[in-house]
Structure formats: C-alpha cells, structure tokens
Amino acid sequence: MENSLKVWRAKRDVAQGELADALDVSRQTVNAIERGRYDPSLELAFELADYFDCAIEDIFEYEGGD
Amino acid sequence: MWSREKRLLSLGLLAAGVVFGVVLETGIDPFEEQGPAWVGLVGGLVFAGVAAHWFSRRYEAVGDVDERFQEIERRASRWSRGTLTAGVGTLALVLLLPWVEVPVALLLWALLVTSVVVHELSVEYYSRRM
Numbered sequence: 001m002e003n004s005l006k007v008w009r010a011k012r013d014v015a016q017g018e019l020a021d022a023l024d025v026s027r028q029t030v031n032a033i034e035r036g037r038y039d040p041s042l043e044l045a046f047e048l049a050d051y052f053d054c055a056i057e058d059i060f061e062y063e064g065g066d
Numbered sequence: 067m068w069s070r071e072k073r074l075l076s077l078g079l080l081a082a083g084v085v086f087g088v089v090l091e092t093g094i095d096p097f098e099e100q101g102p103a104w105v106g107l108v109g110g111l112v113f114a115g116v117a118a119h120w121f122s123r124r125y126e127a128v129g130d131v132d133e134r135f136q137e138i139e140r141r142a143s144r145w146s147r148g149t150l151t152a153g154v155g156t157l158a159l160v161l162l163l164p165w166v167e168v169p170v171a172l173l174l175w176a177l178l179v180t181s182v183v184v185h186e187l188s189v190e191y192y193s194r195r196m
Binding site: 024025026028029037038041044 | 133137193
C-alpha cells in the first residue's frame with residue numbers, strides 16, 4: 001500500500017510529532033507509515049483521513065493483488 | 067525513549083523474579099532432601115509473569131503503546147514463545163530417553179533467559195524494520 005501522508009502533512013504544515021499527538025500514536029509510527037514500512041489499521045487510516053478532512057483513498061492507494 | 071525505559075524496568079522485574087525464585091529455592095532447600103528447584107522456578111516465573119502483566123496494563127493505560135508497538139510486541143512474542151516451546155519440547159523428548167542425563171533445572175533457566183533475549187532482539191529487529 002502506498003500513501004501520500006508526507007505530502008498531506010507538508011501541505012498542512014504539520015510536524016510528525018504534532019500529527020502523532022493528535023492521533024495518539026508515537027512519532028515513530030507516523031514516520032513508519034510515511035516511509036511505507038507500516039500499514040496502519042483501518043481505524044488509524046480513518047483517523048488520518050478525518051484529521052486531513054479528506055477520504056482515505058486520497059491518502060492511501062491500494063496497489064492490488066494482481 | 068519512554069517506553070524503552072519501561073521495558074528495561076520490566077526486564078529488571080523479570081530479573082528480580084528470577085532472583086526471587088533462586089532465593090525461594092535456596093530457602094526451601096534445607097528442608098527437602100531433593101532440591102525443590104521446581105518450586106523456586108515456578109515461584110519466580112509466577113512473580114515475573116504477574117509483574118510483566120501489571121506493567122503491560124500500565125503501558126496501555128498511559129497510551130504510549132500504539133498499534134505499531136503492539137504489532138512489534140506481538141511478532142516478538144511469537145518468536146519468543148516459539149523458542150521456548152521448541153526448547154521445552156526438545157527437552158521433554160530428551161527426558162524420555164532413559165539413558166540420557168541432563169541438568170534439567172539449568173536447561174530450563176537457560177531456556178527462560180534465551181526466550182527473553184530472543185524477545186528483546188526481535189523487538190529491536192522489528193522496530194527497525196517497521
């Protein structure tokens with residue numbers, strides 16, 4: 001799964017730490033999501049979309065099985 | 067890192083549990099003909115288990131444990147549990163052989179320590195990968 005979290009964060013000028021605090025996760029988790037090392041749960045994905053006031057698909061892109 | 071300090075504290079508690087087990091074993095030993103290493107071992111394990119459970123509950127209450135950390139812990143626990151199960155299983159098989167004599171208590175301690183080491187190494191590994 002790919003994501004454009006870094007772009008969204010840059011657009012809103014939000015630091016990783018700020019976003020982490022708002023979502024009640026660690027800064028490392030936000031960093032891991034941005035780097036594509038960790039796929040967040042559906043709940044966290046919804047929270048991210050809610051935070052940036054957009055749809056989940058705007059942030060995350062599912063590459064598909066085939 | 068905050069959670070890392072707590073984890074070290076948990077490990078300290080585990081060590082305290084092991085020491086508790088050894089002390090218990092030493093305390094009871096003079097009263098028994100056979101060294102009740104099992105009592106000491108089980109006592110230490112129960113103490114360590116209760117302490118670890120208490121700390122994990124506190125982790126969650128504070129909220130520093132997020133879903134990624136839990137996933138890392140889950141994976142590490144899988145490796146640690148697997149190591150312990152494989153070790154104890156192998157030991158049990160060896161004990162079935164009547165002509166083989168092994169220092170059971172010592173090996174159980176070694177397995178316990180190994181599983182903790184495996185857990186910590188796994189946490190480090192997955193923390194870097196995820």
